[in-house]
Amino acid sequence: MPDLSINFAGIKSPNPFWLASAPPTNSGYQVMKAFDAGWGGAVWKTLGVPVVNVSSRYGSINYRDTRMAGFNNIELITDRPLSDNLKEIEEVKKYFPDHAVIASLMVESQEEWQQIIKDVENAGADGIELNFGCPHGMCERGMGSAVGQEPEVLQTIVSWVMEVAQVPVITKLTPNISHIVDPGLAAVRGGTNAISLINTIKSIVGIDLDTYAPYPVVDGKGTNGGYCGPAVKPIALEMVKELTQHPEIKNTPVSGIGGIETWRDIVEFILLGAGSVQVCTAVMHYGFGIVREMEAGLVQFMNDKNYNTIYDFIGKALPNVTEWKHLNLKHKVVANINPQKCIGCDLCYIACDDGAHQAIKLDRTNGNRIPEIIDENCVGCNLCALVCPVEECITMEKRDDGKQHVTWDQRTQLDDIPTSFNDDRAGGKHHYVPTVQDALKHRSK
Amino acid sequence: MSLYKRPESELEFQENFSQKKPLMSDSEAFYESARCLFCYDAPCISACPTGIDIPLFIKQIQSKNTSGAAATIFDTNWLGNACGKICPTGVLCEGACVHNHQDVPPIQIGRLQNYATEKAMSQNSLHFTPGEANGKKIALVGAGPASIACACELRILGYHVDIFEAKDKPTGLTVFGIAPYKITNDEVLDEFNYLQSQLGFNVIYNNPIISKNDIKQLENDYEAIFIGVGIGSTASLNLQGEKLNGVVGAVEWIEELRMNHHNVVVPDRVLVIGGGNTAMDAASEAARMGATEVTLAYRRDKMSMSAYDFEHKLAVSAGVRSIFQAQPVAILGEHEVTGVQFVKTLNIEGKLAYVDGSEFDIPCDLVIKATGQGKQVKFLQLISDLSLDSKNRIVVDPTSYQTSNPKYFAGGDVVNGGAEVVNAAFEGKMAAIGIHNKLSI
Ligand SMILES: Cc1cc2nc3c(=O)[nH]c(=O)nc-3n(C[C@H](O)[C@H](O)[C@H](O)COP(=O)(O)OP(=O)(O)OC[C@H]3O[C@@H](n4cnc5c(N)ncnc54)[C@H](O)[C@@H]3O)c2cc1C
Ligand SMILES: Cc1cc2nc3c(=O)[nH]c(=O)nc-3n(C[C@H](O)[C@H](O)[C@H](O)COP(=O)(O)O)c2cc1C
Ligand code: SF4
Ligand code: SF4
Ligand code: SF4
Numbered sequence: 025m026p027d028l029s030i031n032f033a034g035i036k037s038p039n040p041f042w043l044a045s046a047p048p049t050n051s052g053y054q055v056m057k058a059f060d061a062g063w064g065g066a067v068w069k070t071l072g073v074p075v076v077n078v079s080s081r082y083g084s085i086n087y088r089d090t091r092m093a094g095f096n097n098i099e100l101i102t103d104r105p106l107s108d109n110l111k112e113i114e115e116v117k118k119y120f121p122d123h124a125v126i127a128s129l130m131v132e133s134q135e136e137w138q139q140i141i142k143d144v145e146n147a148g149a150d151g152i153e154l155n156f157g158c159p160h161g162m163c164e165r166g167m168g169s170a171v172g173q174e175p176e177v178l179q180t181i182v183s184w185v186m187e188v189a190q191v192p193v194i195t196k197l198t199p200n201i202s203h204i205v206d207p208g209l210a211a212v213r214g215g216t217n218a219i220s221l222i223n224t225i226k227s228i229v230g231i232d233l234d235t236y237a238p239y240p241v242v243d244g245k246g247t248n249g250g251y252c253g254p255a256v257k258p259i260a261l262e263m264v265k266e267l268t269q270h271p272e273i274k275n276t277p278v279s280g281i282g283g284i285e286t287w288r289d290i291v292e293f294i295l296l297g298a299g300s301v302q303v304c305t306a307v308m309h310y311g312f313g314i315v316r317e318m319e320a321g322l323v324q325f326m327n328d329k330n331y332n333t334i335y336d337f338i339g340k341a342l343p344n345v346t347e348w349k350h351l352n353l354k355h356k357v358v359a360n361i362n363p364q365k366c367i368g369c370d371l372c373y374i375a376c377d378d379g380a381h382q383a384i385k386l387d388r389t390n391g392n393r394i395p396e397i398i399d400e401n402c403v404g405c406n407l408c409a410l411v412c413p414v415e416e417c418i419t420m421e422k423r424d425d426g427k428q429h430v431t432w433d434q435r436t437q438l439d440d441i442p443t444s445f446n447d448d449r450a451g452g453k454h455h456y457v458p459t460v461q462d463a464l465k466h467r468s469k
Numbered sequence: 470m471s472l473y474k475r476p477e478s479e480l481e482f483q484e485n486f487s488q489k490k491p492l493m494s495d496s497e498a499f500y501e502s503a504r505c506l507f508c509y510d511a512p513c514i515s516a517c518p519t520g521i522d523i524p525l526f527i528k529q530i531q532s533k534n535t536s537g538a539a540a541t542i543f544d545t546n547w548l549g550n551a552c553g554k555i556c557p558t559g560v561l562c563e564g565a566c567v568h569n570h571q572d573v574p575p576i577q578i579g580r581l582q583n584y585a586t587e588k589a590m591s592q593n594s595l596h597f598t599p600g601e602a603n604g605k606k607i608a609l610v611g612a613g614p615a616s617i618a619c620a621c622e623l624r625i626l627g628y629h630v631d632i633f634e635a636k637d638k639p640t641g642l643t644v645f646g647i648a649p650y651k652i653t654n655d656e657v658l659d660e661f662n663y664l665q666s667q668l669g670f671n672v673i674y675n676n677p678i679i680s681k682n683d684i685k686q687l688e689n690d691y692e693a694i695f696i697g698v699g700i701g702s703t704a705s706l707n708l709q710g711e712k713l714n715g716v717v718g719a720v721e722w723i724e725e726l727r728m729n730h731h732n733v734v735v736p737d738r739v740l741v742i743g744g745g746n747t748a749m750d751a752a753s754e755a756a757r758m759g760a761t762e763v764t765l766a767y768r769r770d771k772m773s774m775s776a777y778d779f780e781h782k783l784a785v786s787a788g789v790r791s792i793f794q795a796q797p798v799a800i801l802g803e804h805e806v807t808g809v810q811f812v813k814t815l816n817i818e819g820k821l822a823y824v825d826g827s828e829f830d831i832p833c834d835l836v837i838k839a840t841g842q843g844k845q846v847k848f849l850q851l852i853s854d855l856s857l858d859s860k861n862r863i864v865v866d867p868t869s870y871q872t873s874n875p876k877y878f879a880g881g882d883v884v885n886g887g888a889e890v891v892n893a894a895f896e897g898k899m900a901a902i903g904i905h906n907k908l909s910i
Contacts, residue, residue, distance in 0.1 A: 088531060089503035367570035374509035393512060393567075413506050414571055 026326040027333045028319070030064075032300045033218035033277040034192040035151040037124035039064035040290070040334055041315050044281050044302035045128035045153060045196075048312070050102070052112030056119060061312035062319055065124030067194075067220075067302060068113060070101035070155045071140065072130045072167075077103050083229040083239030085255060094255035095305045096229040098240060098247055100161045101130050106140070110147040117148035126151040126194065130158070130167050137181065138188045151191050154182065154216075156207070157198040157223020159250045169223070172198035175210035182214025194279060197221040197263075199256075204263045208273050219267060220279035220302060222260045224250025253305035257283030261296055265345055268297030285314065287321025294334060295341035353435070354428035357404035357420040359383075359397045365417035368393030372408035372418060380407045382458055401456045472788040475735075475759030482730055485757040486649040489783075490554050493577075493584040502531040505576050508567055513578060516565035519546040519895040523562060523578055530585055539589030542582055543597070547618040548894040550590065550660040551643055553583030554652045556891050559779050590663045597667045600627030605908055608633065608691040610678050613641025614890045615881025616697035617661065618897030619904075620670040626905045630670035631691075635677035639665075641699055642882075643890055645724040648750045650757070654727065684851050688876060693904045696852075696863065696872070696879040697897060700887050701843040706742070710800030711838075719743070719751040719839035726754060736834035738762045740809055741789075742797055743839030744774035749784045751837045756787040763789045764831060768796040768814055768821060792831075796823060800836060808832040845883060852877060862886045869903030870896055878904055 028039040042065035043049050043058055050069045058066060077099055085094035102109060116125055127144035129152060131137050141152060156178055158168030171178050178195070185193055195211035197204065199222040211219055226248050228238045238246035260282025267273045280298030284290060285306040293301050306314055331337050361372070373395040376384040383401035386393075397408075409418040435441050442449040476482035493501065505527040513523045522541055529538035542549035558564070558579040566575030589595035605628050609616040612634035620630045638644055644657045665672070678684065687694055703718025705711065719741070726733050735758040741751050744767035756763045765784060767774055770793050774781065785791065795811040802808070813827035844861035856864040856873035863872055863879045870878050880896030882888065 089500050365571075367567040368508075368512065369506050369567045370509035371506060 026323060026331060028064075028322065030300055030334055032124075032192075032279065033151075033194065035065070035124050035126065036122070037064040037300065038122060039319065040294070040298075040300045041065070041318055042067060042124065042126075042279070042300055042302045043307060044304040045070050045126075045155065046304035046308070047099070048304065048307045050104070052116050055112075055116050055125070058307075058312045058315075059116075059120045059123045062315040063123075063312060065126065065150075065300070066116075067126040067128050067153050068109065068149075070128040070130045070158070071106055071109055071144065072101050073136075074105055075100040075103050075161075078242045080240045080242050083249060084253075085229055092253055092305065092309055094227075094229065094251055095253035095308070096227050096239070096249040096251050097224070098160050098242075098249040101155070101158065106143065110143055113144065113147040113149055117150075124150050126153050128153040128155050128196070130155040130162060132165075132167060134184045137184050141185060141188050145190055149191060151194060152185070152189055153194040153196050153220060154185060155196050155223070156181075157196050157221075159198060159200050159224055159226040160248055169198040169200050169226075172207055172223070173201050175206045178207050179210040179214040182211055182216050186215035192217040194218040194220050196223055196281075198223045199259060199263055199282075200226050204266045205270055205273070208267045208270065212273050212276050216276065218277040218279060218299075219273070220281055221263055221267070222256070222282045224252045225256055225259065227251035252282065253309075254283045254285055257289060261292060264293060264298055265296045265342070268339060269342055269345065285309075287318045287325065290318055290322060291325055291337075292341075294338050296345070297339040297342055299334070299338060349433040349436070350431050352429050352431060354424055354430050356422070356424040357406075358399055358402045358423050359404070359406075359408050360419050360421045361395060361397060361408075362417050362419070363394050365414050366394045367414055367417075369413060370395060371411045371413070375407050375411045380405055382456065384408065398456075403455070473757050473759055476757075479731075485759075486754075488554075488653070489650050490577075490580050490583065492587055493580050498530055498581060498584045501577050501581060502527045504568075505531075506567065512565040512567060513562040513576075517546075517562045518889070518891045519552075519898075521545045521549070521562075521582070523582075526585060527576065527578070527581055530581060535585050536589045536592075536594040538585035539595045542586055543595070545898075546891065546894050547621040547664060547898060548614050548643075548660065548890055549582055550586035551614075551652060551657055552891045552894065553579045553581070553586065554656070555643070555647050556889060557777055557779070560777055561891070586660070590659065597621075597625070597664070599624040599668050602629065603627040605629065605692045606631065606690065607693050607695065607904060608687045609695040609697055610687075611635070611641065611696070611698040611881075611883075612639040612672050612674075613697055613699050613881060613893060614643055615699075615883075615893035615897035615900075616641075616695060617664065618894040619695045619697065619878075619880065619901045620897075621664055621668050622898045622901035623904065624668040624670050626901065628905075632670060632672045633676045633678050633687075634672055634674050637674050639672055639674075641697075642720075645727055646720055646747075647727075647890075648723075648754060649727060649730070650753075678848070678851075681851055692908055694877050695897070695900055695904070696849075696877060696883055697881050697893070698845045698848060699882040701845050703838050704841050704843045706797065706838055706840060708797060708800055710802060710806070713800060713802045713806045714804055715802070715806035715834060716800055716836045716838065719747045719837050720842060722837055723747075723751060723754065726758070730758075733758065735760045738833040739764070739835045739837065740831055740833040741765050741837045741839055742809070743767065743841070744769065744776055745839060745841070746776045746780050747842075748837075748839035749776045749780040751839050752784045752789040753780075753787045755835075755837065756784070756789055760835075762833075763787075764833070765789055765791045766795045766797065766809070766811065766831070767791070767793050770794060770816065773816075795829075796821070798828065801830065806833065806836055809836060842887065844886075849883075860886055865900075866903070868899065869906060870900035871903050871907065875907075 030040050041063050045067040049066045055066045081099045083096045084092045087093040127149040156172035162168035163170040195216040197207050230239045264280045277299040279300045280293035281302040284303045290301050373384045373386045381403050383398045385396045412418045473485045476485050507524045511524045526538040526541040562578045563575040568575045607628050609632040612632045623630050639661050640657050739755040739760040752765045794814045796814050797809050799810040808830045810830050813824040815822045854874040863884050870880050878900040880900045881893035
């Protein structure tokens with residue numbers, strides 16, 4: 025059995041599975057139940073001056089019959105008095121001394137920051153997370169993402185915290201910014217021990233077509249919320265990578281958050297350099313029990329790959345995440361349809377014909393529905409393989425011999441790139457394009 | 470072996486005849502519609518005789534535009550609600566669904582279709598408006614599915630429509646013939662009433678067209694005439710004993726069952742003669758009515774039956790026994806039928822031969838003849854210059870459904886010799902367009 029335990033910027037945890045600061049960590053009851061279910065750590069629901077919440081707080085994106093592919097909330101930080109939370113943190117630590125309890129905090133003034141840090145440390149918190157992420161409500165009051173979007177303010181507050189904190193400090197970033205490295209650097213320069221990301225993304229998940237109000241509707245009105253859940257994972261992965269590859273930030277541990285639901289998601293975050301992961305929506309959807317799948321899958325993966333600890337493969341994908349200009353322009357793949365597997369939905373045909381490169385042929389002779397790839401026209405964009413509903417029916421086959429390696433960067437240096445509008449070196453210059461007649465023959469009577 | 474207890478109350482009848490394709494719940498429709506792939510140039514569309522845009526209406530159900538889904542359906546098939554329940558979907562749309570090729574159950578297209586149209590009708594959320602009156606009058610003979618589809622389409626095109634129907638109820642064999650576990654009388658009539666109340670075509674009931682005079686009257690009063698009289702009563706077997714008590718024709722017996730099931734008493738031993746879908750239905754229905762021994766007898770082998778395999782399986786699953794290669798030679802009994810004498814047959818080079826001395830009797834208390842229906846030749850002969858083919862089907866132009874007598878158009882069983890409601894719905898609609906094209910010149 026591989027060792028799943030971690031030491032994240034000095035915070036020890038039996039495994040990398042942490043609950044993100046959110047409703048699942050609202051109370052001692054929940055956190056204790058989660059630890060018993062197998063979670064290694066919990067970032068407590070953000071503490072501060074308690075708020076008043078509205079009724080009707082969540083909205084979601086349902087894709088076909090999949091509920092909550094994306095999730096949105098307009099809840100604020102904790103609405104419970106600080107003393108109740110502190111008492112429960114103390115109780116949790118009494119029963120679970122080896123699990124990680126991290127107190128998420130959001131206050132305004134320097135005095136408040138320094139006071140609340142003492143309070144949570146006295147209650148036994150193993151670490152602190154600074155919530156500079158909440159993109160709704162709290163930011164209107166100058167906190168949350170209002171801080172995360174101002175690197176200078178962020179750096180100042182981190183440095184106030186670092187003056188007094190005795191336990192490791194994690195700075196949680198908002199993704200509502202065009203360049204995540206700026207607040208990342210500010211946090212590091214302020215002295216943070218670690219960074220976590222992402223918090224939720226500013227969003228409107230939908231509009232009620234009868235009342236014309238955004239979801240979640242609060243008495244006929246609504247407001248932007250924070251978006252999370254499976255739909256945001258790609259954004260979170262990219263932002264984690266921005267930090268873990270940055271020379272000035274890469275030595276600061278990163279806790280990955282956003283859209284994590286299965287062991288695969290977790291392995292992906294770790295491969296991009298995350299040293300722990302945090303989960304909110306998946307638990308709000310399925311309960312604490314989903315950690316069983318995460319743990320079983322992670323153990324299986326580590327056994328299969330012969331890894332003893334998380335540190336054996338952390339960041340292992342980073343060398344392969346490069347810039348576009350370094351990609352090999354001589355690499356060539358072409359789609360291939362397995363006629364034994366094809367069920368004849370012809371989605372690949374129409375996707376390619378209408379949405380890509382007219383590289384799939386359909387011949388209805390004898391009622392045939394199995395399309396055919398026109399090799400010369402296929403640019404290897406992957407679209408058909410992505411739309412095909414049958415697993416591994418369309419495969420992208422390598423066609424270059426692997427001997428040539430030419431990148432945009434190299435071609436730029438050799439002055440061998442298109443520079444004018446009608447340059448002969450245009451990549452698609454000789455690519456097949458159907459005729460006007462071909463286009464018009466689809467006209468309906 | 471009998472699987473069904475004799476129904477003694479309406480509730481027990483409904484249990485024995487429980488719906489094979491019950492109305493979907495909202496959740497079922499939601500999950501089922503999510504599975505559709507929205508195939509390009511979808512094979513299910515080509516497999517539907519009316520060509521309903523199936524992926525479109527399923528996507529509309531999924532996006533909660535149920536009345537839009539119903540509009541898509543009715544737009545091509547005026548009997549879309551009934552068809553969803555009674556079409557042999559396994560050999561039509563659902564049989565063509567691409568999911569079959571990956572051993573995944575096909576989309577339940579029929580039930581989704583029934584769901585969308587039922588919702589639109591019960592919520593009164595879909596409205597049809599007749600076209601602006603063009604002053605032209607069309608007569609339709611028979612109020613079966615073919616005429617109903619023709620009438621709806623003609624109303625949309627602005628024609629005045631009068632349907633002359635021999636019976637006291639509309640929808641023809643849909644209400645008189647189709648097995649009660651496929652659709653209820655109320656469901657059939659609800660769809661009819663919905664269409665009629667919105668589109669306003671007239672039906673003159675108890676008004677058979679039976680004489681040269683009737684025909685003359687129609688020809689005088691109307692610009693065009695549509696023939697939708699279907700096929701006739703059960704054909705005679707020309708066998709000794711056919712007139713005995715307890716020998717009935719399948720369509721007549723089924724009609725009695727559909728109209729009057731409380732008064733239908735089925736004896737213990739029933740023998741059904743025939744190998745078509747009507748024979749399968751009659752056998753299934755007799756078993757569901759509590760007959761203890763139902764036997765299907767067919768003169769050729771199993772492979773040669775014209776019945777769909779799924780219909781035969783359904784009969785077998787109701788406890789029906791099948792006998793193949795048995796030709797009836799005499800019906801036995803003095804006043805009441807007591808049995809049927811058969812001779813064994815062999816297939817020799819595609820021809821049926823009797824095995825000498827192989828006669829055997831099957832005792833029974835009721836014989837249901839399901840060996841085909843006669844055509845409406847007597848009626849058709851009233852119309853001058855009307856060409857029929859060798860099987861007494863009206864010959865029509867394949868696109869306009871115009872007959873050899875230019876004033877007449879025809880569709881449904883009278884043209885195709887006996888197919889499904891969906892075919893009648895298609896042909897009736899096509900004929901309406903044919904009439905319109907002819908009268909618009
Ligand atoms: C036992 C049985 C089971 C069936 N099961 C199915 C099934 O499960 N699914 C399916 O899709 N199809 C089924 N069918 C077939 C389907 O019912 C017919 O294909 C369809 O009803 C044909 O429609 P139609 O309008 O051509 O004729 P019909 O439905 O036969 O309608 C003809 C109408 O014309 C009237 N008429 C006849 N002569 C005259 C006259 N001289 N003057 C005035 N009116 C007249 C009749 O009273 C009748 O109302 C079944 C048929 C039978 C017999
Ligand atoms: C209802 C709700 C409340 C949240 N409250 C907080 C909070 O108080 N503090 C905080 O740092 N993040 C909060 N978050 C953000 C989550 O901690 C997490 O960053 C985000 O949901 C992305 O992870 P996920 O995709 O696993 O849900 C909240 C999220 C949700 C859905
Ligand atoms: S998408 Fe896949 S299954 Fe569908 S036609 Fe293309 S290859 Fe066949
Ligand atoms: S009309 Fe019948 S065949 Fe056509 S789609 Fe509907 S159920 Fe299928
Ligand atoms: S073939 Fe099946 S999956 Fe494809 S569009 Fe038709 S119902 Fe949908």
